[in-house]
Every structure is written in C-alpha cells, then in structure tokens.
Amino acid sequence: MCEYFVKINLLKQIGVGFSYHTNRSFHGGEGGTFAASEDIYAFMRLWYKAFPDSRSLPFSIAGESYGGQLSPLPSSLS
C-alpha cells in the first residue's frame, strides 16, 4: 500500500497526501526528519495559542512504521 503512494508522489513530484510545496526546484534538501520535527513543534505551539483550552489536555504523539522515528524528535525540542 505504501509503495503505491510513493510511486504516485514520485511521478507527480508533489508531497505526501494533501500536503504540497510551491517551489518547483525544491528537491528535498530542506526536508528530513529533524526539519519535520521542528514543523510539528511549531504546529503544536500555534495550536495551543489558538486553543488555550486544549493546553490542559494530556498530549501524545503516536505513529506507525517510520512514525517511530518522527514521533520522539518533537518531544526532544520542547
């Protein structure tokens, strides 16, 4: 199943799922797991600012497969 998604994305030269980038010369040099973790960290900071009610809720990051690599890094930034 994942192989299929990878093939689609390589052929179309776009991102994962509904995510996208607008720079056609972007070849992934800015990407990587650590960069992704900084984006995830910023995502949660933005969310908590907009929805302060949710700050009191227990928070977890969960994932499968390579999500096991992606999940621990944002927590190391906080």
Place this chain on the structure above:
Amino acid sequence: MIKIIWPAIVGTLATCLTLSSAAQTPLTEPTFDGFGGNPNIRTLTHESHPDHSLTIQAHGPKNPTIKSDAPSLSDICPGATSGYTGYLNHGDKHFYFAYFESRSKPAEDPLVLWLNGGPGCSSMTGLFMELGPCTVNEDGESARENPNSWISAANVFFLDQPVRYSNV
C-alpha cells in the same frame, strides 16, 4: 483498491458542503480575523515561530460561531465529529492536517497527534483505513463509520508530512 478510492476521497473532501447536527462540545473558538474574505478560514501566527503559520477551517457537524455554512465531513466520512482541517505553512511547504474532536469528552480527553510512516505514507492512510472516524468501503466509493476509531476516546490530529521525503 487504492487506485479507485484515492481520487474519490480527494474529490469528495473538496466539495462536501452539507451541514448536520450532533451533540458535541467544541473547543472555544479563537478570535482571529477572516482570511481572504472567507470568515470560515483563519490564519494563525505565533511570535516565537515567525516562519510558520497555521491556516484552519472549522468543519461540522456543529460549530457555534460559524454554524451557518461550516461544512460537515460526516457525509463523506460517517462518524466524523466536528473539528478543523487546514495547513501548517512553512515557507513554500504546506502540511495538510485534519483534526477531529473526541466522541466522548472533547474538553477532557487526551490530544493525540498521529503520524503515519514510510517515510512517504500520507496520514490519510491512518484516517481512512486505520484509526480515523471512518473506513473506506470495498467499493472504493463510499465509507462507513469506524466504531473503533481513536476519536472515540481522544481528540486526534492527522498530519500529512513530510512534504518531501526523499532526503529523510
């Protein structure tokens, strides 16, 4: 199966505009200006993260402040609760996310950020085939409620990332 359902999902997500109702307690709405003249779409910023912004749009079934035309995802994704969809923006990268409130106690239940693996697997895999509010049917053209979804007991984000995975 994937070949058939994926265009269907993308198409229906983009065009779903029907409102329904349910008893849920949403989070308090943020008070931000509308974006691009559309009061349903808001872009949020944070002074500590000047390179990032978050563009969000509420979806039904229930939203107290923009109830009149907040689209619902429950028509295409039975079992969906209210929440938000949008993008985390970082330069020319735009990470799609979908957020669903808990079916139980959204104001008390845990907050979970779900990431599929790969690298290169969309977290929509998790949403539509694993732990999301609905599961795509075998016909590839419809979905059914997923009673075992994690949103039964938690508020869940499904975040599509990374934008480009070839150098991960």
